[in-house]
Amino acid sequence: MSKNLTYKIIEDHLVAGKMVPGEEIAIKIDQTLTQDATGTMAYLQFEAMGVPRVKTELSVSYVDHNTLQTGFENADDHLFLQSIAAKYGIYFSRPGNGICHQVHLERFGRPGATLLGSDSHTPTGGGLGMLAIGAGGLDVAAAMGGGPFHLTMPKVVDIRLSGKLNPWVSAKDIILEVLRRLSVKGGVGKILEYGGPGVSTLSVPERATITNMGAELGATSSLFPSDAVTRAFLRAQGREAVWQSLEADSGAAYDEVIDIDLSALEPMAAQPHSPDNVARIKEIGPIKVNQVAIGSCTNSSYTDLMRVAAILKGKTVHPETSLVISPGSRQVFAMLANNGALADLISAGARILETSCGPCIGMGQSPCSAGVAVRTFNRNFEGRSGTADARVYLASPEVAAAAALTGVLTDPRELGQYPEVSQPGEFLTDDSMILSPSPEPDKAEIRRGPNIKPLPVPKPMADGLELPVLLKTGDNITTDHIMPAGSKILPLRSNIPAISRYVFSSVDPDFSDRALAAGSGVIVGGLNYGQGSSREHAALAPMYLGVKAVIAKSFARIHRANLINFGILPLTFEHEEDYESLQQGDILQFTGVVHGLMSGGSLTAINKTSGRELRLVHNLSPREAAVILAGGLLNYTKQCELL
Ligand code: MIC
């Protein structure tokens, strides 16, 4: 039977379950990655599992998010991560070496492998033909310990690319077009597999821009075939040996087909405040732009920045527009420095930042009040830039460079001659900032600074619960709403008691006080609750504050899994209109929770305030129900060991 590429890779790694969309399956994980902001928790959890050395083919710990070091916290976390890596057999990519997804693509990714990363943009690796999936840190820790990764078998969508991009139109416009068509919830429960004759016109970094931002669709992952272009990229990275040809069989079946003619696309942008609010630059018009930021794991490859340098060469940025650039990796940065392109960027007035996530996660470079920023990043959620009333537009490096020169949103085709930039035949490869694990792990000492607090562990789920509704939210609540990031809060990622004070702080500053006073409670959400990042702090910190359940119209995949991992019940409405009947402050009484979780998919609660009965659906697999009842995945794993 002819198979699509997703089925081939999953079949190769299948440990349990049937490859039927909607059913729970478990797959073997070959590689893992963590970044520092999720990594400290992941490694505390890994330590708690008591496994002496990682059991994966490769595990890499990156430091790229928290590099501002406005206090001792970040530096302490870096030392902790470095010492953990040395002891447990993990490669350590030092701060300054680059953004995890970009470096992993360059130095470690391998076609046909599975990669689990504690960051939602892990599917960047799909640009190389690997099945790369984002997850919470606890799931990644379990995979490092040799456990399989459990997921719902996704549907597979065939995105057929035809034609070729016109000059000034780029890979970012392809994924913006997909977002325009499918929306931020359109990928939930799906893997997007790219195919068709247009694929061979795209380089690996261009493919990676597309798979990276598939995260914004809520997709489980996105995937390109591994072909001659992949081989040339790996050869130029000095890694041709890991190449293998991988593609879907002809006539393979898909659950859905989407056709995109690349030659019909135009420069576009995602308007505030959602990555799917996409329009053509021409339609949006020449709005004034205060800041341009080029970088992030979506668009900071060598060719992205070479093209920006060529556009800016010999010109100066607009006097009322600030331009900041953060190269994606040390490889990219060094190559730009060596060939003079960095000098062109500096001469044009660009402010060069270190190779890290930087402004993408609100670590500096917040725009001015009510400012407009054009960014090559992947998320423009309200407030994520650090300025509550800023308006962020997501666009290609070409659009960003054009705005930096003109000071207004500009269709880059107005700039005239398109600067052709080719892929290098050989990248500069220097892995001296990637540290190998210690050959003497017993002697490696773990460095634990005062910011690293012990891991809070949830209690087993009670059979009867009386819970106040602590907060009612609307649709598309992001994990940035639940657990904001930025330069003030991100340094507290290793300190749950401290960071929990900021849960929902941008939505309702009194939330944490109210939750602590109540002792326990429930959150009510709308559609696609918990979209965005993989940060398990958006489950862990509410758990610490006493949240026992979230009742929503629907959930984003990673957040739902994180809630379960930390013993919080994710429930949906049997009748969606019941959402309207719930108010903040209502008291919900749950009885027979244990039986309800063990036997089938529903639970009943009585709203004691209104007297209404609520029918709720849990849709938990037997394994997930057991995890919740045990009080989260760590407790569950320990229970299994005792059996
Ligand atoms: C993000 O882009 O939101 C992050 C920061 O990379 C997160 C991870 C985190 O919150 O640490 C993600 O995408 O998973």
Ligand code: SF4
């Ligand atoms: Fe870093 Fe931004 Fe990419 Fe997240 S989306 S990994 S913060 S660059």
